[in-house]
Amino acid sequence: MTTLTLDGIDKFYGDLHILKDINLEVGQGEFISLLGPSGCGKTTTLRCIAGFEPIDRGRLLFGTREMTNVAPEHRDLGMVFQSYALFPHMTVAENLAFGLEVRKVAPAERAARIAKVLEMVRLAGYEGRFPRELSGGQQQRVALARALVIEPAVLLLDEPLANLDAALRDDMRFFIRDLQQRVGITTIYVTHDQSEALVMSDRIVVMEKGVVAQCGTPKEIYERPASRMVAGFIGHSDVIEGTVLGREGAMIVVETAAGRLRAHGPEAVSGPVHLMIRPEKLRPGLAENAMTGRVKKAVYQGSALLVVVELPSGQEISALLDADAAVAVGAELTLGFAARHGWVIAR
Amino acid sequence: MIAATRKRVWWMIVPALVLLVGFLVLPYASIVVMSLRTADTRAVYGEGFTLSHYAQIVTDPFIWGIVGRSLRMGLTVTVVTLLLGYPVAYHLANLRSRWASMLYIFVISPLLVGMVVRTFAWMIILSNNGVINGALKSLGLIERPILLLNTPLGVTIALIHVFLPFVILPLLGNLQAISPDLAAAGRSLGASRLRTFLKVTLPLSLPGIQAGAILVFVLSISAYVTPAMLGGTRGRTMSVLVVQYLVDSFRWPAGAALAIFMSAITLAIIVVYLRLTARAMRRLP
Amino acid sequence: MNGRKTVWDHLFTLLVTAIYLFLMSPILLVVILSFNAGEFLSLPIEGMSLRWFVALFHNTRFLDATLHSLLLAAVAAVVNGVIGTLAAIYVVRFAGPRLANPLRLLMSAPLLVPEILTAIALLFYFFELGVGNNYGLAIQVGHIIVTFPYVFLNVSSALFNFDRSQEEAARSLGAGGWMTFRRVTLPAVKPGLITGCLFAFVISFDIFNISLLLKSVGMNTLPLELFDYLRFNFDPTAAAIATVSIGVTFVAVVIVDRTVGLRSLRF
Numbered sequence: 010m011t012t013l014t015l016d017g018i019d020k021f022y023g024d025l026h027i028l029k030d031i032n033l034e035v036g037q038g039e040f041i042s043l044l045g046p047s048g049c050g051k052t053t054t055l056r057c058i059a060g061f062e063p064i065d066r067g068r069l070l071f072g073t074r075e076m077t078n079v080a081p082e083h084r085d086l087g088m089v090f091q092s093y094a095l096f097p098h099m100t101v102a103e104n105l106a107f108g109l110e111v112r113k114v115a116p117a118e119r120a121a122r123i124a125k126v127l128e129m130v131r132l133a134g135y136e137g138r139f140p141r142e143l144s145g146g147q148q149q150r151v152a153l154a155r156a157l158v159i160e161p162a163v164l165l166l167d168e169p170l171a172n173l174d175a176a177l178r179d180d181m182r183f184f185i186r187d188l189q190q191r192v193g194i195t196t197i198y199v200t201h202d203q204s205e206a207l208v209m210s211d212r213i214v215v216m217e218k219g220v221v222a223q224c225g226t227p228k229e230i231y232e233r234p235a236s237r238m239v240a241g242f243i244g245h246s247d248v249i250e251g252t253v254l255g256r257e258g259a260m261i262v263v264e265t266a267a268g269r270l271r272a273h274g275p276e277a278v279s280g281p282v283h284l285m286i287r288p289e290k291l292r293p294g295l296a297e298n299a300m301t302g303r304v305k306k307a308v309y310q311g312s313a314l315l316v317v318v319e320l321p322s323g324q325e326i327s328a329l330l331d332a333d334a335a336v337a338v339g340a341e342l343t344l345g346f347a348a349r350h351g352w353v354i355a356r
Numbered sequence: 357m358i359a360a361t362r363k364r365v366w367w368m369i370v371p372a373l374v375l376l377v378g379f380l381v382l383p384y385a386s387i388v389v390m391s392l393r394t395a396d397t398r399a400v401y402g403e404g405f406t407l408s409h410y411a412q413i414v415t416d417p418f419i420w421g422i423v424g425r426s427l428r429m430g431l432t433v434t435v436v437t438l439l440l441g442y443p444v445a446y447h448l449a450n451l452r453s454r455w456a457s458m459l460y461i462f463v464i465s466p467l468l469v470g471m472v473v474r475t476f477a478w479m480i481i482l483s484n485n486g487v488i489n490g491a492l493k494s495l496g497l498i499e500r501p502i503l504l505l506n507t508p509l510g511v512t513i514a515l516i517h518v519f520l521p522f523v524i525l526p527l528l529g530n531l532q533a534i535s536p537d538l539a540a541a542g543r544s545l546g547a548s549r550l551r552t553f554l555k556v557t558l559p560l561s562l563p564g565i566q567a568g569a570i571l572v573f574v575l576s577i578s579a580y581v582t583p584a585m586l587g588g589t590r591g592r593t594m595s596v597l598v599v600q601y602l603v604d605s606f607r608w609p610a611g612a613a614l615a616i617f618m619s620a621i622t623l624a625i626i627v628v629y630l631r632l633t634a635r636a637m638r639r640l641p
Numbered sequence: 642m643n644g645r646k647t648v649w650d651h652l653f654t655l656l657v658t659a660i661y662l663f664l665m666s667p668i669l670l671v672v673i674l675s676f677n678a679g680e681f682l683s684l685p686i687e688g689m690s691l692r693w694f695v696a697l698f699h700n701t702r703f704l705d706a707t708l709h710s711l712l713l714a715a716v717a718a719v720v721n722g723v724i725g726t727l728a729a730i731y732v733v734r735f736a737g738p739r740l741a742n743p744l745r746l747l748m749s750a751p752l753l754v755p756e757i758l759t760a761i762a763l764l765f766y767f768f769e770l771g772v773g774n775n776y777g778l779a780i781q782v783g784h785i786i787v788t789f790p791y792v793f794l795n796v797s798s799a800l801f802n803f804d805r806s807q808e809e810a811a812r813s814l815g816a817g818g819w820m821t822f823r824r825v826t827l828p829a830v831k832p833g834l835i836t837g838c839l840f841a842f843v844i845s846f847d848i849f850n851i852s853l854l855l856k857s858v859g860m861n862t863l864p865l866e867l868f869d870y871l872r873f874n875f876d877p878t879a880a881a882i883a884t885v886s887i888g889v890t891f892v893a894v895v896i897v898d899r900t901v902g903l904r905s906l907r908f
Binding site: 386574577579 | 649653654656657660661663664665667668670671674723724725727728730731732735736744747748750751754755756757758759761762763764765766768769782785786789793840843844846847848849850853854864867868871875879880883886887890891893894898
């Protein structure tokens with residue numbers, strides 16, 4: 010069942026075309042990340058859904074209800090802001106009660122719901138504190154609780170972890186994902202952090218310059234990026250330019266400066282292409298798709314050894330090898346990859 | 357390192373200290389001393405010391421009448437400037453267009469144009485042949501001019517105009533410091549714009565309201581130019597009376613006592629006001 | 642950010658526009674009437690003319706008053722530019738947490754007390770010092786005192802926003818204390834200094850109470866001249882005097898806006 014539909018949304022600021030024909034269908038209970046560099050339109054998209062920015066063209070549906078021109082307060086949303094936006098003059102309990110009072114929830118039920126949600130975000134006992142008396146992580150959880158306590162149809166999160174330190178951020182990823190799955194709430198999550206999007210989402214919408222570059226599961230986005238930009242934005246990748254020679258069954262044969270390589274790719278691809286390989290998929294001594302070059306750099310990274318190899322064509326490719334692999338700078342090294350790990354992208 | 361440097365750079369503060377202590381703190385003490393001196397018919401003050409000026413002021417119904425009028429005017433001006441200034445500050449704080457800096461100039465330029473000039477403008481507007489009466493006459497609404505000049509009403513209107521920027525600026529600073537996310541959060545939680553304003557923005561802007569109110573109240577109670585030019589005898593305020601004592605009748609000790617009496621009353625009202633508003637602001641960070 | 646505009650938005654805009662007009666229109670009125678070809682200070686004007694300005698330039702009392710005002714304001718701005726900047730640097734940088742707040746309060750005090758009271762205090766004080774209103778000293782000191790906080794506060798806020806590590810970087814590159822101050826600190830506080838001095842100038846040019854009580858005999862400032870003129874006359878000459886005064890302010894405001902931006906202003 011669809012909870013949220015963005016149907017061909019366009020948005021302008023003066024002459025600037027901020028959002029171009031955004032289409033998206035979000036299912037009940039789905040966790041969707043809007044991912045992209047700053048200025049790509051992901052936050053604007055979220056604010057359009059929330060109703061803070063009017064939509065210039067297109068429609069917005071919640072279920073089957075048209076929401077395009079509905080005021081933000083009538084959209085039945087919960088929103089968590091990057092700045093948390095906790096009301097500084099209200100205690101934690103009062104912050105949580107705000108949305109319930111608007112909805113005219115009876116005091117007894119109000120108290121029960123606040124207690125339950127605070128329990129959920131592990132902040133029971135903090136009712137009387139003011140936001141300024143809480144740590145960043147605690148404030149973040151209050152903001153989450155305030156959005157959840159009104160039991161909205163959709164939860165919107167605008168880079169909620171951007172202001173937390175790295176260790177806390179990792180914890181909160183799993184905390185939010187876990188909570189979202191327990192409550193089963195449809196969630197739109199804006200982030201510029203690709204690893205956040207990968208671990209948390211059911212689906213990721215990668216945006217660039219106001220358009221949807223790709224929409225898919227984390228695995229699809231990571232392994233089968235639709236464009237060079239998506240490949241570059243999510244994780245590290247080696248990209249080799251080449252031309253499609255033909256097909257061998259499911260595999261595509263690509264002629265490159267590093268030799269004739271085989272990989273898989275979308276059905277229709279032909280002509281000049283990029284061949285993308287993830288560094289951790291390159292293996293030394295593998296005969297399949299073998300490329301030989303000179304080791305330029307070998308950097309020990311703890312869990313892996315990062316090796317940069319210069320091919321005869323002058324191109325450099327990086328590979329993540331086993332941490333105790335014996336690699337000498339200046340020596341020759343042959344790296345190969347399984348054809349199913351290579352991915353061809355139209356150029 | 358700072359402590360060591362502090363010893364070497366202490367001279368930097370000396371000129372300012374000489375200026376402010378030598379020509380502000382000490383002179384204020386001299387008002388107190390002057391108010392205790394005896395009157396003299398041949399000089400501005402006599403040789404001995406007395407409390408009689410205070411006694412005379414406190415028992416003089418004429419002075420209490422002027423005190424009452426000054427306070428009424430001050431309160432009216434404060435309340436009206438808050439009511440007019442808040443929407444402007446709110447508008448300016450939420451404005452992001454290129455109009456913003458021009459409108460900001462609109463707000464501060466009256467402040468920078470001298471008091472005499474601004475009051476003069478109001479003389480033109482309020483006089484019997486002035487803009488208001490002229491307009492009403494040509495519309496056929498009145499036959500004889502309404503008396504606005506030399507009345508407390510005229511002074512009050514002009515003071516509202518003159519001091520409006522003083523309430524807008526602290527409020528603007530305050531409102532700009534409130535993150536727009538807070539109002540957005542209120543809306544996302546289901547509160548209407550009005551409710552969000554009343555429950556979130558307004559309580560958070562109380563410090564700005566308080567600062568603006570005190571500023572305007574003190575300024576309008578102590579204003580001299582506007583009541584002197586527009587008030588005549590019927591719109592005379594405490595400041596006007598003090599200057600008359602000093603300049604026209606050379607009763608310096610009595611004038612000093614009156615000035616201190618006026619300051620004490622103003623201060624007392626501010627203290628009461630701060631007590632009353634402290635409760636409302638208790639929750640603010 | 643509030644989505645689509647409603648009727649209330651338009652009503653609000655209307656109200657706010659009315660208040661902006663209320664703020665600006667009296668001043669515009671004075672300027673318009675100063676160009677009135679007719680004899681009266683009333684609308685509608687009877688054609689445009691510069692006759693009242695021409696009359697002003699033949700009036701020595703008015704010219705003297707203008708020069709006196711400009712001189713008072715210039716001295717106040719320059720003196721405060723020096724001692725206000727020194728004081729701001731000391732208070733923000735060196736005073737330490739315990740001294741800084743009381744000092745800051747003292748330095749802003751002229752702004753916190755009513756100008757009329759300061760004028761009265763200085764009147765008594767200079768009389769008791771035996772100087773009285775001779776040599777134009779009392780009035781000049783009064784102008785400096787009242788405008789001092791404008792320089793102090795503007796330079797202070799520029800210093801607050803200034804990243805100290807820039808100074809440390811200069812020192813680490815081998816610059817001495819004075820060189821660091823001249824090449825790094827001073828340029829950083831320059832916007833605050835310009836704003837502060839120009840406002841000290843404008844405020845000094847306009848203040849009345851101080852001048853009224855402390856002026857030397859026969860030495861009127863421009864606002865005093867206008868005040869006196871209006872006691873016995875009510876014609877467009879007064880509007881012309883006012884327009885000249887507005888013009889001086891306007892030039893200063895434009896300079897501030899062009900060089901450092903009006904929003905950096907601190908009151």
